Amino acid sequence: MRLAGRVAAPVILLPVASAAVAQSIPSKFNLPPPVTPIGAQIYDLHNLMLIICLVIFVAVFGVMFWAVFRHRKSRGAVAANFHENTSVEIAWTIIPVFILLGMAWPATKTVLDMKNTADPDITIKATGYQWKWGYDYLQGEGQGIRFVSNLSTPRDQIEGDAPKGEHYLLEVDNPLVVPVGKRIRVLTTANDVIHSWWVPAFGVKQDAIPGFIRDAWFRADTEGVYRGNCAELCGRDHGFMPVEVHVVSQQAYTEWVARQLAAGAAAPATGGATAQGATPMPAAPAAEEGAAQPAPANAAPAGN
Amino acid sequence: MAAVTPDQLHDHHHGPTGLMRWVTTTNHKDIGTMYLIFSFVMFLSGGVLALTIRAELFQPGLQIVQPEFFNQLTTMHGLVMIFGAIMPAFVGFANWQIPLMIGASDMAFARMNNWSFWLLPPAAILLIGSFFVPGGATAAGWTMYAPLSVQMGIGQDMAIFAVHIMGISSIMGAINIVVTVLNMRAPGMTLMKMPLFCWTWLITAYLLIAVMPVLAGAVTMVLTDRHFGTSFFNAAGGGDPVMYQHIFWFFGHPEVYIMILPAFGIISQIIPTFARKPLFGYASMVYATAAIAILSFSVWAHHMFTTGMPAVGQLFFMYATMLIAVPTGVKVFNWVATMWRGSLSFEPPMLWAVGFILVFTIGGFTGLIVAVAPIDIQVQDTYYVVAHFHYVLVAGSLFALFGGAYYWLPKWTGHMPDERLGKIHFWCSMVFFNIAFFPMHFLGLAGMPRRIPDYALQFADFNMLATIGAFGFGLSQLIFIVVAVKCVRGGAKAAARAWEGADGLEWTVPSPAPYHTFEEAPVVR
Numbered sequence: 001m002r003l004a005g006r007v008a009a010p011v012i013l014l015p016v017a018s019a020a021v022a023q024s025i026p027s028k029f030n031l032p033p034p035v036t037p038i039g040a041q042i043y044d045l046h047n048l049m050l051i052i053c054l055v056i057f058v059a060v061f062g063v064m065f066w067a068v069f070r071h072r073k074s075r076g077a078v079a080a081n082f083h084e085n086t087s088v089e090i091a092w093t094i095i096p097v098f099i100l101l102g103m104a105w106p107a108t109k110t111v112l113d114m115k116n117t118a119d120p121d122i123t124i125k126a127t128g129y130q131w132k133w134g135y136d137y138l139q140g141e142g143q144g145i146r147f148v149s150n151l152s153t154p155r156d157q158i159e160g161d162a163p164k165g166e167h168y169l170l171e172v173d174n175p176l177v178v179p180v181g182k183r184i185r186v187l188t189t190a191n192d193v194i195h196s197w198w199v200p201a202f203g204v205k206q207d208a209i210p211g212f213i214r215d216a217w218f219r220a221d222t223e224g225v226y227r228g229n230c231a232e233l234c235g236r237d238h239g240f241m242p243v244e245v246h247v248v249s250q251q252a253y254t255e256w257v258a259r260q261l262a263a264g265a266a267a268p269a270t271g272g273a274t275a276q277g278a279t280p281m282p283a284a285p286a287a288e289e290g291a292a293q294p295a296p297a298n299a300a301p302a303g304n
Numbered sequence: 305m306a307a308v309t310p311d312q313l314h315d316h317h318h319g320p321t322g323l324m325r326w327v328t329t330t331n332h333k334d335i336g337t338m339y340l341i342f343s344f345v346m347f348l349s350g351g352v353l354a355l356t357i358r359a360e361l362f363q364p365g366l367q368i369v370q371p372e373f374f375n376q377l378t379t380m381h382g383l384v385m386i387f388g389a390i391m392p393a394f395v396g397f398a399n400w401q402i403p404l405m406i407g408a409s410d411m412a413f414a415r416m417n418n419w420s421f422w423l424l425p426p427a428a429i430l431l432i433g434s435f436f437v438p439g440g441a442t443a444a445g446w447t448m449y450a451p452l453s454v455q456m457g458i459g460q461d462m463a464i465f466a467v468h469i470m471g472i473s474s475i476m477g478a479i480n481i482v483v484t485v486l487n488m489r490a491p492g493m494t495l496m497k498m499p500l501f502c503w504t505w506l507i508t509a510y511l512l513i514a515v516m517p518v519l520a521g522a523v524t525m526v527l528t529d530r531h532f533g534t535s536f537f538n539a540a541g542g543g544d545p546v547m548y549q550h551i552f553w554f555f556g557h558p559e560v561y562i563m564i565l566p567a568f569g570i571i572s573q574i575i576p577t578f579a580r581k582p583l584f585g586y587a588s589m590v591y592a593t594a595a596i597a598i599l600s601f602s603v604w605a606h607h608m609f610t611t612g613m614p615a616v617g618q619l620f621f622m623y624a625t626m627l628i629a630v631p632t633g634v635k636v637f638n639w640v641a642t643m644w645r646g647s648l649s650f651e652p653p654m655l656w657a658v659g660f661i662l663v664f665t666i667g668g669f670t671g672l673i674v675a676v677a678p679i680d681i682q683v684q685d686t687y688y689v690v691a692h693f694h695y696v697l698v699a700g701s702l703f704a705l706f707g708g709a710y711y712w713l714p715k716w717t718g719h720m721p722d723e724r725l726g727k728i729h730f731w732c733s734m735v736f737f738n739i740a741f742f743p744m745h746f747l748g749l750a751g752m753p754r755r756i757p758d759y760a761l762q763f764a765d766f767n768m769l770a771t772i773g774a775f776g777f778g779l780s781q782l783i784f785i786v787v788a789v790k791c792v793r794g795g796a797k798a799a800a801r802a803w804e805g806a807d808g809l810e811w812t813v814p815s816p817a818p819y820h821t822f823e824e825a826p827v828v829r
Binding site for chain 2: 092196200205
């Protein structure tokens with residue numbers, strides 16, 4: 001038990017200490033520092049549960065290892081013969097129920113918060129393609145902007161022929177841009193198979209399902225660049241379709257929107273070109289045939 | 305009492321010899337042995353796939369395999385380990401042990417028993433053989449989510465047929481176990497006197513009968529979507545891709561308990577033996593097992609929190625899932641209470657059992673954490689989930705299987721397994737398992753998705769560590785081959801009661817157990 005106690009103290013303090021520094025430093029050991037209210041709730045909820053679980057773990061296995069070291073036959077231990085105790089058994093059935101209630105209460109509030117996607121300032125549709133993301137600004141400032149976001153990590157970095165960059169596999173040609181402090185509603189859908197739009201720092205992961213629209217929301221309170229991945233296996237290049245979101249000031253966002261819309265107006269009437277004049281938008285997704293279809297030609301950063 | 309009476313009471317070796325003995329055998333011990341050998345071969349095959357995956361993930365960048373083949377490896381690793389290794393291994397234990405533990409002369413349907421085993425090798429050939437067909441094996445994940453599985457080549461069809469065949473095999477095995485346990489117990493052995501291993505298998509068998517047809521339905525719908533123009537999972541034709549997930553996980557979550565409840569049973573046999581003290585809370589163990597099984601039917605959508613279901617749906621499945629922690633906790637508490645004030649010794653079976661409790665409980669806690677919907681949305685489809693289910697499937701099911709193997713090898717072979725090698729096997733497995741899988745919790749929390757052949761640079765350190773652990777773990781399993789072969793060939797003679805504290809009918813017959821046992825049913829007081 002002394003040994004268990006010595007081990008336990010730092011183990012219990014670890015998440016507390018890491019929570020204190022988490023707001024600033026990205027951790028290799030924990031969820032990324034949250035920048036949305038939902039993300040912060042999830043972060044705290046995880047810390048709470050981790051601590052409760054660690055305490056129970058230390059208590060239960062403190063008892064077990066006490067038995068392992070003390071009640072050994074080689075130390076002359078003689079077995080007792082008890083094999084039931086109704087009150088103890090009822091206690092260790094009822095008490096966990098109350099612990100679970102304590103966990104479920106904050107979790108319920110977060111679920112209800114996550115699911116409340118009403119009254120967005122800006123609505124953006126994210127469409128999953130094999131293997132890239134398409135973004136349509138549907139409502140709010142920036143309405144009408146649409147572009148495709150491809151992995152921008154060069155092929156020779158993946159193949160090992162060039163040194164890997166700082167944001168290896170987490171960088172795109174056309175990042176999603178949103179203003180800080182605004183309620184952004186993300187509608188997700190897909191063109192071919194199921195994808196999942198995920199930005200860990202926002203606490204948002206929403207599957208993009210062909211033929212259906214789902215939604216999620218976030219309000220990023222800190223400017224910066226936030227990166228994520230497709231989180232649902234979607235075929236060959238599932239690992240090569242990152243999400244990159246730039247959260248910028250209101251002023252910078254307004255300027256970005258103006259540039260995008262100007263570039264869009266200058267583009268051919270078929271529309272859908274990006275500011276950089278890069279990739280045209282593939283065919284409208286909605287309820288596309290889910291069956292086998294050739295991958296978009298410009299999609300593949302890896303394997304052929 | 306005995307529903308099956310062997311024809312030749314005194315001429316035990318009347319049947320065919322050589323290979324045909326094994327092809328035609330209806331003896332539960334022969335069939336159990338074949339199940340165990342088959343599952344170990346599949347375990348090694350799935351292990352080779354896993355080590356190829358880990359080799360590719362040793363460093364960032366693509367070095368060894370291309371992404372499409374990588375996805376085939378992860379898919380087939382899952383299918384081979386679940387349907388080829390873990391499930392048949394438990395059926396092997398059931399075949400060997402249930403008749404011995406309830407005092408029956410054999411399984412109830414001896415010929416069906418033969419068939420349910422011999423369906424497995426063709427299924428395995430279909431599964432492994434799919435690597436060599438045009439387009440290779442299916443790369444849609446072991447979950448075979450539509451519409452991705454609809455895009456796959458002929459390897460997908462082979463996997464679907466393999467799953468069909470293995471499902472039929474499992475259902476027949478399960479029917480056999482239910483009928484044997486309910487009808488062939490020795491006089492005096494009431495249900496509540498039955499060893500816990502038989503109880504957990506009885507409940508598992510009902511789960512199998514309930515959910516394997518559901519899986520068959522799901523994959524059959526994928527098959528018709530692929531080839532016959534149906535649109536079960538195609539929105540353009542009025543179907544719904546998410547419906548596949550609902551059907552799949554209605555099978556898939558009970559399946560999780562199919563793979564762990566018999567493990568609970570094995571642990572509940574080993575702990576009292578080496579604590580030299582009866583199992584604490586026998587009745588509550590039975591009720592907890594039943595409670596877990598019943599709850600397992602109402603939690604399936606916790607695998608689907610990110611598909612976007614209504615808040616009420618998320619809350620229901622979150623609460624129901626959290627509730628499973630209660631009966632699971634009861635089991636852990638009961639095992640610890642069994643050890644408390646016992647007279648403990650730590651031969652290899654006990655090491656595996658204690659290791660199981662410790663490491664499985666970590667998997668139980670992470671299971672509770674991912675049950676909470678908001679946290680699950682953050683860690684769904686990341687390495688956190690990979691860590692979680694390997695803690696319950698490897699440190700859970702597999703550790704229990706090894707514990708059971710060391711425990712009953714004396715009864716099967718007549719020789720004690722090499723204790724020193726058994727301990728080395730345990731400690732290597734325990735240490736390397738944790739080196740391989742513990743860092744994956746951190747990887748998942750920090751944001752590394754699963755099923756990717758290449759990753760961002762921030763994940764490099766832990767991936768390298770995990771790969772080292774995985775190779776150590778994989779190589780450690782070769783020790784078991786040495787132990788098993790040595791034990792079959794010779795070693796210290798095992799007494800009928802091979803372990804000092806062992807209790808139960810199987811320890812009343814000689815070691816090795818004669819070809820036919822309990823031709824006359826024993827009487828249990």
